Amino acid sequence: MNAFAPLAAIDAAKLEKLAEVTVKVGLRLERGQDLVITAPLNAVALVRLITQKAYEAGAGLVTTFYADEEATLARYRHAPDESFDRAAGWLYEGMAKAYAGNAARLAISGDNPMMLANEDPAKVARANRATSIAYKPALEKISNFDINWNIVSFPNPSWARQVFPNEPEAVAVSKLAEAIFAASRVDQLDPIAAWARHNDELAKRSAWLNGERFSALHFVGPGTDLTVGLADEHEWHGGASTAKNGITCNPNIPTEEVFTTPHALKVEGHVASTKPLSHQGTLIDDIRVRFEGGRIVEAHAAKGEEVLNKVLDTDEGARRLGEVALVPHSSPISASGILFYNTLFDENASCHIALGQCYSKCFLNGASLSQDEITARGGNSSLIHIDWMIGSDNVDIDGIAADGSAKPVMRKGEWV
């Protein structure tokens, strides 16, 4: 058994810089804050560096919950049928309690995107649904931005093999590591300063869009003619953002997007995905859906259509949008030409929309709005939040003002 990543293939200095960026930029951990980490077992080297740097930053207690792909697969292969409706509610409730006590949250991503590709889709869907329900109290504290949180990635061998299938494992891990380091800006001399500059850029884009106050965005491209109405009193965000606990953090490392909340009832037309979506271990490709009154009324996928339809059946909000995001086609992640099969990267290579739960912070005074007020403004709610990619160098986007007039926002995938 060789369960740990071939660390020799990973640049140690850059891995340490990634840990530093995670703590100082991603989380901006404050002295005395506890930190809850979830990570794949293989990411132990990164977890240890982050743990050390978190304590150096004054963390109270760092608690890591490791997930093991082998244990997950053992469940699918050996557990009785009734197992697939179960979830560790006690654990997620505990996490929600930790966040309620101002613990910061770090998720390290890097699972094999195809882990569950050969398992029974009905079991996958049941297990995901059970987990979503159990996770809801914790996820709400994250999506409502109660606390500073961050997602960062580790080049897990099983993920690297999927991204670079023709390379030996060590080469694949090395290439994925370098791609993660570049996208996370830790290949630069002063990553902290680089992130400050990048956050400024994204803040300028958000400010422009907030000034325009478009009531809708109109996407046109191959297979796409989609009007995404924006929520009333929506607010654009991008890069660093301030949580309700007052800490300004970068929830995603990397991030290239500016994003806001669509109106759950005002999306019309059809749209085609431009990259495959890796959803909890299965691949959904060539998605084509049609919206009426904000609701997906028709959904197809060349690959994974069954899984897609199960996702859409999760709850009423799963058929409506909770996010729309703009990313130029020339963004560094897109320019790398790598298909990561990982939403954190692929969503930052392309304009995207998300099915499901909206972010309350993407409203004016979002922190003070009740659930009813968010719903009244057009904010969607759901157990899920799944981003999928609809941008490319063939897609044009107009902003539609309240009076119906159109203004170019992107042409051929680039800001005008």
Added chain:
Amino acid sequence: MNAFAPLAAIDAAKLEKLAEVTVKVGLRLERGQDLVITAPLNAVALVRLITQKAYEAGAGLVTTFYADEEATLARYRHAPDESFDRAAGWLYEGMAKAYAGNAARLAISGDNPMMLANEDPAKVARANRATSIAYKPALEKISNFDINWNIVSFPNPSWARQVFPNEPEAVAVSKLAEAIFAASRVDQLDPIAAWARHNDELAKRSAWLNGERFSALHFVGPGTDLTVGLADEHEWHGGASTAKNGITCNPNIPTEEVFTTPHALKVEGHVASTKPLSHQGTLIDDIRVRFEGGRIVEAHAAKGEEVLNKVLDTDEGARRLGEVALVPHSSPISASGILFYNTLFDENASCHIALGQCYSKCFLNGASLSQDEITARGGNSSLIHIDWMIGSDNVDIDGIAADGSAKPVMRKGEWV
């Protein structure tokens, strides 16, 4: 970094048998039961085998919480001072909730017994105290035997190096693995049958002691002249035992002891330890204590005296006994001649007493007794439960009847 145990040094067939004994003898996991596992990161190979066998036995959901020695050390070396009063209360409360929902509990032991030997004893004591307080709701469900539970061991390299300091790591791991396998009876052709026979032996010893109804045990040996009064309506147990959820399990793999509850107010005399005690990463050796009215009024140790005294100061119950256990000097673990620096093994090589919390099941009708009723019968309560070894081939034990008459129980460390 080589964080995983050198698995080539561990007999794969015996490791799989250990997983089987854990699930079928140690836990007797029932169909539909969830299982919560705590384990050192290095024990991942054993965790995976146990996970598979648990699902094959019909487990609902197996959730593993891994602990990483490196992360613990990072805390001692880099965390701010106030960190050492913190504990992951949310996690332990969650575990208590899982047990309340009838999840079984498995602890895999194998941490480096000397992990914290070079850290500040004051910080170690504060961190342990904070954890003990946070862990109490979960520990109560275990010590009250609400659910089936088990502790089993994995030959962690850092532990193996401590037990066999003169061997190369792979040899040390192999030797420790074989010692664990032998003590856990998985080196036998049919380990399940071997455990059934062993449980019968221990049940016979318990039945004899329960028939005698001694009111005290009198230990005499080098440095020892100790009378341990037994609690009113105490009951002896050993081997398999039935939890309140109705499942008959073997809480410890290995186990060689029969044990009961001393009277918290009726221990008199002095006693010397016969083996070193490894307590949460520090070694306490050559303990000499004196009891008056059940309470330790004087305590010395040639090594680790400061830690010992901090342990005794945990709370009022920490100075009184919660367990007395009889193990013949010829028991297989003792006969191996190995000092394991691990209580699960060393306590099963020797007669021992435990500071702190008693087991409610060691009373007649223990399952139905309230805390007040347990206290009234002489049952001790405390945040801690720490076993230490007082038996050897130089120790004689008499049972003292209610009328004061003495009856030989052990001579030179063996049952009479």
